[in-house]
Amino acid sequence: MDQKRSKNQKRIVSGLLSLAMITTSMSAVLPASADSASKQEAYPYAIFAADELGGIKLDLNYLTVNGNACTNGVYSTTAKYPNVNGTILENEALAVDEVVTDDENATDAQDSAKAFDISRDMIYIHNKLMTGWFNNGRNFDNDYTLSEMNINLNSPVYVTGKMSYNGNMALNTAIGAVSDVTLSGGNLNGNNAVIYSKFGDIKIDESQASMNGLIYAPFGTVTIDCDNFNLNGIIIAQNVVISSRYGANINYSNTWAEFVGTETEELSWTFADWKYLADTDKDGLPNIIEKEIGTKPYEADTDGDLLPDGYEVLSLGTDPLKIDTDNNGVSDYDEDYDEDGLSNGREYEIGTRPYADDTDGDNLKDGEEGDKYYTDPLEMDTDKDGLNDDDEIYFGTDPNDPDTDDDGELDGEERRSQTFTHKVENEDCAVTEVIVSMEGTGNLQKTAKIKSVMNKDKMCTDVVGLVGEPFSIKISSEYKKATLSFKIDQSKLGDTEFDNLMFLWYDEKKKEFVELDTFYDSENSIVSIETEHFSKYMVVDKTEWFNNWRKIYNSYAAIFSAIPSYTAICVDCSGSMSTNDKSFKDDNGVLTCYRNIAVQNYVESMFVFDNASIITFESSASEECEMTNNKRTLSGKASFYNRGGTNANSAIDIAIDELNHVYGKKNIILLSDGDVNVSDDNIKYCKNNGIRIHTVALGSGANSQLLKQYANDTGGTPLTATTAEGLTKIYESYAYNNMTDFREMEDSDGDGLPNDIEYISGIPLPNGKLVFTNPNKPDSDGDDLTDGQEVNESLYIQKIMVETFDEEFETINIFKFKPTSDPTDPDTDDDELDDYHELIAATNAFDDDTDDDGALDGRDKYPLNLSDTIYDRNAAYEYSQKYYNTFNSEYPRIDSDCANFVSQCVYAGGMQMNSLWYVKKNNLFDYITTVWGDRAQDLSLKWSLKWTDAEAQYKYFKETYSIAYYKINRGDSISDFVQNHLEIKVGDTLYFHNVHKPKKEVTHATIISKIDDSEIYYAGHSNPASMTPLSDKIMTPDEDTEDPNDYLYDYVYIVQMSDAL
Incomplete structure (x- = not known):
């Protein structure tokens, strides 16, 4: 490329004013880094200031400059008797040589970048300084301040931040900082020294300042404020301001000029330096970048398209040197890159994202928000009422009014009637739609999450009598109650009658399936329930469901009838009971107490082949009802009084005498609200003869520790009732535990499950499924868990309502286990993680994807977390x-x-x-x-x-x-x-x-x-x-x-x- 220089003449402010050189007391010392360096062309100026809007300002009485000075801005001095032995050049930026190029498409920036002009351009020597002066010094990562009376520096210091020294300073080395350097509080004596600020200012505020060296701030201002200033060296900065009460003596040093040289380095900066970079026109682009890409550092909008240079570069990606970057006839300001109805210019003015049509993520385009709905495109919920802008549009409320109907309740807190319909994907499913209706907050179209868990949740998938598929339903709206409906394709019901469908929900915490009152709309083929919560729901053939549980009940009743339960119920009737269990009238006006109700409930829960007796005690004991399985007789005798002391041992004597004559499971339930006196002989006898004493400590006056000891010594269960109201639940629990206690039954393989359960009655799971294990093999499926471990070795009783043939209902007990996994399948849920390792990992062995993140537990690095990422x-x-x-x-x-x-x-x-x-x-x-x-x-x-x-x-x-x-x-x-x-x-x-x-x-x-x-x-x-x-x-x-x-x-x-x- 041919280049021709114009004939513009550089303006000379001051020429050679004196031929005489002023002798100073400062001796020239070779810079340390240049001792052995080869000679190079010397930097031509004693003072250089690059700023076009600033320059060199010398506010003093006398001035001596031996050397040249140059600025792109203005040179000014107040010296009455200036003595300048050299050339002063000002306004150099106005005298830029015109460059002529054969490439008409090249920008001025690209042309001018090819030639470094030492009379106009800032020279960059950062790498030269760092390698030559700061190589073996101390470095500080943050701001650094030192304040002492006398500071003597002989080794270099460099700070990533601001540097400040306060005190008399003897500087015999280099100091530098990424940001500002400040020296104050005394006198400065610099000998063979460098003061350097990479991106900031240098301020020397001393009484006296004398220095032999280099002062270098390529992006900042050098300010020197002292009584007298003497320099044998060079000052290079954007601006130079010297204020002196008396004067300044500045002598150009050829040694320092040769160190600086005439060749500039490539700019070096990172975003870590960004905060230190000057941005004169406040357009978001630091001056250093503007000069590099050709924009004007003193004009925020170089190309005049009404978009700041920084916004064009950092946000739009348009050319800040062209009004129409893509030459399509539409200015960069008027373009709409994200097609949201807002031009790039308006996006800048509003603060929205030019490449995101919905900046705030509320499903409304930025242009719609600004021009149609007048909402804030930077705020999902403009009026902050808890309802997003798009939801307000959906419901017809005002997104700019938090209480549209002025009823005193925020729009987001109002419950409104709405319905969500989930279309079932499986075309073979008898359930075609899952419908949720409610009065709830939020937008149900967003807050409802419904999906099938068929073949994912094995417990729900294997429900006996299942019709269609089980569904997981999650609703984040606030509501009091809701209607859940399944639309049924009756052609896919097979032998099941439409009116025979019944809803179940799976209580995962209790591991129970709960039957629900189901409503039928045969005309629209919809079955429904009312609910106050959501989890996993399904419909079953209720006849098949109930018949299955009746079959299981009869099977277990047959087993337990071989070893019936005999229980002596010993009830404290001492005088203190008049306080701890006061009498009251029940709903029928009959005088009763909680002891009466608790014992009657126990009796009601007994199997027909189980037996019980009732023994009361105070100062002495009395058998109120002998051992019998007649529930009516027992309930009639459950009527208790309050008088006398507390002679529990006498009651235990009677109980032992009763239990000595029976075969089966022998239990005593001992209730007391005071001190107890059961003899050691009686406790020993019970322990040796298989009689378990279960204890109930009522109220704060009971000797709970002693009662607990009786229970522990005999294999019983100790429980505490704070008040009498708690007795009912305790006695019912004892009834169930006594009935389901199979510890006396034969267990050949020692896995915790009796033989009769393993291969005769089977193991009922909560979903009604029966599994049969090997009574001679403790781990039937070979997964390193015993059969008992997999089903928790405990049999539970659950009450359910059963519809009879005459459309009446009755309550029956059902037997079931609450397993952690299937003892007949080493990998219950087929998730490639066997049941043993599911137990170790605490995952759900009936759910192949416990955390519901789409990955099988066996392949999931973190199977308990929705994300495979753990927050470190x-x-x-x-x-x-x-x-x-x-x-x-x-x-x-x-x-x-x-x-x-x-x-x-x-x-x-x-x-x-x-x-x-x-x-x-x-x-x-x-x-x-x-x-x-x-x-x-x-x-x-x-x-x-x-x-x-x-x-x-x-x-x-x-x-x-x-x-x-x-x-x-x-x-x-x-x-x-x-x-x-x-x-x-x-x-x-x-x-x-x-x-x-x-x-x-x-x-x-x-x-x-x-x-x-x-x-x-x-x-x-x-x-x-x-x-x-x-x-x-x-x-x-x-x-x-x-x-x-x-x-x-x-x-x-x-x-x-x-x-x-």
């Missing part, structure tokens, strides 16, 4: 401590950087990015690659609002990744909060509300970095924080307000992050 809180903490006072160049730097920093910390802890929470490369920034090469990716980033906005992030984390969230108000005791919420941990996120921004729910995001017994500490950005006590923030007065009692933050939210991300 320590990793999040370590990241916060590494970057709290700096920036990670892999991420963007945002003006308000707090949420961006928290996102980075949590991401370092393992949270995965997704379509709502992300920062990623923007591949549209192709033009940047031309200018920046490999560093283009650093600029080519885009991010979601939930990544960088504190309020959006808070709501997202709270709704998606939190276990719980908490609020601490100003004035609350943080110490008390910590003590009462031990679940809060390092790595949880913390959000502040600014009292001056009432419309925002939160305004500042941080992450918890430490918790002790009385305080919570956090790390954060915008204002760097590593271990800031929370109490300092919510209790510190805001100095910007006139009222000293005012506070900046009035409350904070803590989001307890889930360990499963």
Whole structure:
């Protein structure tokens, strides 16, 4: 490319004013790094200032300059008697040589970048300084301050941050900082020294300052304020300001000029340096970048398209040097890249994302929000009533009015009638639709999650009499009751009658299937129930369901009749019972007490072949009813009085005498509210003869410890009733336990299950399925769990309502086990994780995907967590401590950087990015690659609002990744909060509300970095924080307000992050 220089003449302000050289007391000393360096062309100026709007300003009485000075701005001095032995050049930026090129498409920036002009351009020597002067010095990662009377530096110091020295300084080395350097408080004597600021200013505020060396601030201003200033060396900066009470003596040093040289280095910077870079026109692009890509650092909109240069480069990916980047006739401002109805320019003005048609994620396009609904496109819930903007449109409420109907209840809290219909995918299923209707909050179309669990949940899949498929139903709306309906294809019912269908729901906590009152609409082929909760629901053929349980009941009754239960019920009737179990009238007006009711319930729960007796005791004992299986006789004798003392031993004597003459399971139930006196001989006899004493301690006056000892010594069960009301449940429990106690039955393989159950009656599961195991093999399926371990070795009784032939109902007991897995199948749910390892991992052996994340438990690295990622809180903490006072160049730097920093910390802890929470490369920034090469990716980033906005992030984390969230108000005791919420941990996120921004729910995001017994500490950005006590923030007065009692933050939210991300 041919280049021709114009004939523009450089303006000379001052030429050679004196031929005489002024002798100074400073001797020229060779820079340390140049002792053995080869000679190179010398830098031509004693003072250079690159700023076009600034320049060189010398405010002093006398001035001597031996050397040349140059500025792109203005040179000015107040010296009455200036003595300048050299050439002063000013306004050099106006005298740029015109460049003529054969390439008409090349930009001025591309042409001018090919030639470094030492009379106009800043010379960059960072690498030369770092290798030559700072190689073997001390380095500090944060701001550094030293204040002493006398400071003597002989080895280099470099600071990643700001540097400040206060005191008399003898500087015999190099000092430097990424940001500002300040020297003050005494006298400066610099000998063979370097003062360097990479991106900041240098300020020398001393009484006297004399220096032999280099003062270098390529992006900042050098300010020297002292009585006298003497320099034998060079000053290079954007601006140079010297204020002296008396004067300045500046002598050009050829030695230092040769060290600087005339060849500039390639710019070197990272996003960690971003906060230190000057941005004169405040367009979001630091000057260093603007000069590199050809935009104007003093004009925010270089191409005049009404979009700031920084927005074009960092957000749009358009060319800041062209009004119409793609030459399609539409300006970059008027383009609508995401086709959301808002031009790029309006997106900039509003603050929405130009490449996301729905910035706030509320399912309304940004343009619709701004021009049609007048909602805030940056806020999912414009009026903050708890109902998202799109839901308000769906329901017809006003998204800009939190209480549309003015009834005093927020729109989001109102329960409105709505229906959600789930279409069943399996065309062969007799259930074609699952329908939920309710009056509930929120939008049921979003809050309802329904799916089939057929062949996924084995317990539900194998329900006896199942019709169609079982369904998991989850509703996050608030409601009081709902209607659940299944639409039935009657052609697929087979032998089942439509009116014979019945709903079941699976109580997973109790491991019970519960029969529900079912309503029939044969005309519309719909069966329905009313419910107050949701879980897993299905319909069954009720005839098949009930007949199966009758069959199981009869089978077990036959087994247990061979070893009937004999129970002596010993009831305390001492005088104190008049207080602990007062008499009252029942619903029929009959005088009774809770002892009466409890014993009658026990009797009612007995098998027909079981026997019981009733013995009362006070000062003495009396047999009220001898051992019998006649329930009417027993219930009639269950009438108790209150008098006398407490002679429990006399009652045990009678009970032992009764039980000595029977064969079967022998039990005593001993109830007392006071001290007891059972003899050691009686306890020993019971223990040796298989008589179990079950004890009930009633009230605070009972000797519960002694009663517990009786039970433990004889193999019984000790229980406590705080009040008499609790007796009913206790006696019913004893009845069931006595009936289902099979410890006396033969168990050949010692697996905890009797032979008769293993191969005669079978093992009934909660779903009605019967499984049969090998009575001679403790582990029938070979999964390293005994058969008893798999079914928990306990038989349970559940009451169910059974419809009789005349459409009446009766209550019957059913027998079942509550297994952890199927003892006949080594991998019950076929999830490639055998039952033994399911028990170890605490997963559900009846569910092939316990955490419902789409991966079989056997293939799932974390089968108990919805995500395969565990939140590494320590990793999040370590990241916060590494970057709290700096920036990670892999991420963007945002003006308000707090949420961006928290996102980075949590991401370092393992949270995965997704379509709502992300920062990623923007591949549209192709033009940047031309200018920046490999560093283009650093600029080519885009991010979601939930990544960088504190309020959006808070709501997202709270709704998606939190276990719980908490609020601490100003004035609350943080110490008390910590003590009462031990679940809060390092790595949880913390959000502040600014009292001056009432419309925002939160305004500042941080992450918890430490918790002790009385305080919570956090790390954060915008204002760097590593271990800031929370109490300092919510209790510190805001100095910007006139009222000293005012506070900046009035409350904070803590989001307890889930360990499963």
